[in-house]
Each structure stands twice: as C-alpha cells, then as structure tokens.
Amino acid sequence: MSYDYRKIYGIVMTNLPKRTKSQKIGVSAADLLSSVLAKFCNVIPVPQDRDLGIDFICEIMEGEHPTGKLFNIQCKGKEESKVESNSITFPVKVTTLNYWLLQSNPTFLVIVDCQNSVFYWSFPQDFLSLLGKSWQNQQTVSISVPIKNRFEQNIITLPSQLVSIVNSQASATPKNGDYLGTLTLANAVNRATDYGLYVLSAPFHRPFQYIGMPIADAARAVSSTPNEVGNIIVDSEEAHMLLEAEGNFINYVDVELKRTAPWSQNRPFDSEAILGVLSINPSELELARKQTHFHTYYDHKRRLKIGVSCHYEGAPLSVGFSSKYYRA
Known part of the structure; x- marks a missing residue:
C-alpha cells in the first residue's frame, strides 16, 4: 500500500x-x-x-x-x-x-x-x-x-x-633519491620574484612550442605578422620575442626579459628563476654548461638546446631555443 x-x-x-x-x-x-x-x-x-x-x-x-x-x-x-x-x-x-x-x-x-x-x-x-x-x-x-x-x-x-x-607542473623524478635537490616550477617562479619578474602569459608561455611550426601557424598563434624574411616579432612591456624562420618553419626562438636590463656579462644570475618566468620547469632539463654570462641546458624530451644569457654588456637577460644545435 x-x-x-x-x-x-x-x-x-x-x-x-x-x-x-x-x-x-x-x-x-x-x-x-x-x-x-x-x-x-x-x-x-x-x-x-x-x-x-x-x-x-x-x-x-x-x-x-x-x-x-x-x-x-x-x-x-x-x-x-x-x-x-x-x-x-x-x-x-x-x-x-x-x-x-x-x-x-x-x-x-x-x-x-x-x-x-x-x-x-x-x-x-x-x-x-x-x-x-x-x-x-x-x-x-x-x-x-x-x-x-x-x-x-x-x-x-x-x-x-x-x-x-x-x-x-608534474613532479620530476629526483636523481639519486635527492628529493630536496629537485627544483620544481613553483620554486623557480617564487625565485623569479627576486628579479621583479612574474610568470608571462601567452604568447610568451613555454615558447619552445613554436619551434618547428609553419610560419603561418606560428603567426596565428602569437597574433602577429611575419616580416619580409618570414621572421615574427612580438613585443610587450615585459618581453621581446623573436621567432626566426628557416625555409617555411620556425627554427629558433629568443625571448628577452626587458625588466632585467641593463645586465652585465660579469654579473651572475639565477637561470632557473628566469626559466620559471616562461613556465619552464628546470627539473625537466639538464644543465650542460655554466658560464657567468651564459648557461646551457638540454631538453632531452623535446631535443632542444636552451641558452639563458646576457648577449652583451647592458643587454637584458634572454632565453634562446634551438633544435639545430641540440647537444652541440
């Protein structure tokens, strides 16, 4: 019932x-x-x-x-x-x-x-x-x-x-069990604030993504127009980015962080913090060489050479990406 x-x-x-x-x-x-x-x-x-x-x-x-x-x-x-x-x-x-x-x-x-x-x-x-x-x-x-x-x-x-x-953002597997020595992206971003820098959003977010892109696709991705030789330049108050073309594809990317200028080639810098500004986790990379003015990394997953450097006296710190010189 x-x-x-x-x-x-x-x-x-x-x-x-x-x-x-x-x-x-x-x-x-x-x-x-x-x-x-x-x-x-x-x-x-x-x-x-x-x-x-x-x-x-x-x-x-x-x-x-x-x-x-x-x-x-x-x-x-x-x-x-x-x-x-x-x-x-x-x-x-x-x-x-x-x-x-x-x-x-x-x-x-x-x-x-x-x-x-x-x-x-x-x-x-x-x-x-x-x-x-x-x-x-x-x-x-x-x-x-x-x-x-x-x-x-x-x-x-x-x-x-x-x-x-x-x-x-994924945790990296520590070498030799050294968990404290494993640098995460969050740590790099926190250290970037010492330079007065914060994480950059698109189109400067993880700029290695443009390597190998057809010029037309890269231009659409960054909302800019290629010049007469196919290179693409993107400017903001925070950064200057060059997408350099070879043939019909982007083969080199360089990002200058304007707020770091003027820098001296004799002045040390924290390259891991600089990578964090571009949302790149340093623990994903191998630090191959370290000079005062130039730090060289290899991204083995993407087969890229990454250089964090001061190109000349008084220049801003910059990050360059290339597949051409991987392991060179």
Whole structure:
C-alpha cells in the first residue's frame, strides 16, 4: 500500500526544497564537461561535502593506461559569467584562489557554454602572477578566461597548451633519491620574484612550442605578422620575442626579459628563476654548461638546446631555443 504523505502531513509544494537556477546550470555544465574529459582522462568528481573549490580531479590517460599526470578542474556555467570582447570573466573568492595555489597539481577554471557545447579554459595561476600580491587584500578576483582558449565537444585530443601546463607542473623524478635537490616550477617562479619578474602569459608561455611550426601557424598563434624574411616579432612591456624562420618553419626562438636590463656579462644570475618566468620547469632539463654570462641546458624530451644569457654588456637577460644545435 502506498501513502500520499503530502495529504497526511499537509505538505504543500512551497514548503519543499528548491533547486535554484544556478544549481541547474552548475549540474548541466559539470555533466557536459565530465563527459568530454572522460574521453582522455580518468575523471574523479569531488563530493559536494568535500568541495572547497575543485569539482574534478583528472588523470591523463594514454589509451587504457594511466600516466600519473593529474590536474584539477573548477567548472562554471557561462550564464554565471560576464562576457567581454576577448574574454569571459568570473569572480573567484580569494580563499578559493589560495586553495588552488596550495595544490601540488595545476588547477584550471573552465567556463561551459551548455547551449553550444563550447568550453573556455584558463590557468588562473598565470593570471594571478601578473597582479603581484595586492589581490590578497581583496574578497574576490575576476579571473579572465580568454575566448581563444576554447575547445568543443567533439575534440579528439586535449588542448595542447593545457597538456603542456600539466606536464610542466608534474613532479620530476629526483636523481639519486635527492628529493630536496629537485627544483620544481613553483620554486623557480617564487625565485623569479627576486628579479621583479612574474610568470608571462601567452604568447610568451613555454615558447619552445613554436619551434618547428609553419610560419603561418606560428603567426596565428602569437597574433602577429611575419616580416619580409618570414621572421615574427612580438613585443610587450615585459618581453621581446623573436621567432626566426628557416625555409617555411620556425627554427629558433629568443625571448628577452626587458625588466632585467641593463645586465652585465660579469654579473651572475639565477637561470632557473628566469626559466620559471616562461613556465619552464628546470627539473625537466639538464644543465650542460655554466658560464657567468651564459648557461646551457638540454631538453632531452623535446631535443632542444636552451641558452639563458646576457648577449652583451647592458643587454637584458634572454632565453634562446634551438633544435639545430641540440647537444652541440
């Protein structure tokens, strides 16, 4: 026998819990994003009673096998955000941002357009690094999510820049068990502040990615135009970047960090901190040679030679990338 408890206890609909519009948007956004990420990752939802600002923990998979590379996702529906010309902004509590920064794995903010099945993502740590420390005195920070950082429901791989960030944040295997001697990206970034430098965002983020790109693709990636010989120059208040062409491809990249000028060739510098400004984890590299004015690294994974140097007296510190002289 079934009972109608609404009649027995005089329950009326207005005395029942409500699911708010914000909750409906959040659930739809999370379900849609989870279904896409599950094609490439083992997606672990964080229970609501343990959710302090992270909705999913994701482990990248290679086929059927886990990689051990983890990242976190905070998911929001587009209706909850403010859309501007080139970006979407979403207010995040400072307490939540601090929680993200404590994580050993990178945390991404993903804005979900459920109506069009489009996803916009941001790595808030990069954005915060441009603000100095003053944001700690605020209640919230409006995190900017670039419109160009997007993927759709039918993607066949995760966005390459997102994967690059995950790889750069991964713990390195220490040599001879020396865990204390293993330098992580976070340590390098912290040391960069001694130079008055902070992590640079795109297009200066991990600039080795342009090596081997066709000139036209590289030009689109950095939103600039090649000159008559195919070279591409990108300037900002913080950096000057040269993408040098050989044939139809980029074969050399050099980034000058303007705030370090003028530097002396006789003045030592912390090259690991300088690499951190470009979101490059020094523990991924081999330090091959070290002179006062020039430090040479090899990136064996990408088969690149990386030089951190002061090219001439009074020049800024710069970082050069080349595959041509790998192991030379």
